[in-house]
Amino acid sequence: MSETASPWYEAAFDREYLDIYAHRDAADAARALAFLEREKVVRPGHRVLDLCCGNGRHSLPLCRAGHLVTGFDLSQALLFDFRARAGCAISLVRGDMRALAFRDQAFGAVLSLFTSFGYFEDDDENWGVLREIVRVLVPGGTFCLDFLNASRVRAGLRPHSERTLASGLRVVEDRLIDPERRRVIKRVALERNGRTIRRWEESVRLFTRDELDSAATRAGLSGLRAFGDFDSSPALETSPRLILIGRAAVAR
Known part of the structure; x- marks a missing residue:
């Protein structure tokens, strides 16, 4: 009897992942935090969900800046490293982003940073992640997706x-x-x-901006804005990133 191989994302995010991406450092995270505050993605007093938080590269500076942060990730190794160096009051939850272990309308903001989206072969599962994100956002809550620029x-x-x-x-x-x-x-x-x-x-699935815009709208996000990097530059075909910001509908 042949064994079914585990999905790539269950094996990739081990301790060595941190060594390979060590160049994504505190300075890089500080740029992201400045962007999130400047574009009013995170606001004082709102609970923030850092989806696929890894070892806390973004969660920790958010917490130190006074935000109420919950980190969520599938990788035991990365969460173990996170706990070992936290030094900040952050709730950490292990789970699958397709089924978020939180009540409806639990967060004022949800973050998906450093291309932590498009992992699943079936697009319906990727779009299901967006629906879960909208479910846990308060009415008017903000979602930020930091994704690769497919072009x-x-x-x-x-x-x-x-x-x-x-x-x-x-x-x-x-x-x-x-x-x-x-x-x-x-x-x-x-x-x-x-x-x-x-x-x-x-x-990772190479979603275009149009595909992401359409899926986000279907999931219940509106007022979509697009940027090409954390300096708030416009999203162009040559931009380093594709960053989308949208808000959950007020009436649901």
């Missing part, structure tokens, strides 16, 4: 790269676009002393 990814994909981390680990990454599935795929291998010690794959 820029398609135009500038780097097929292969290699680098050595401070720990001595060698990171080998191969990237491709699957045109039929409309996904960008990254295959990662970690090497130590010339020997591969771990492999995994990351796979």
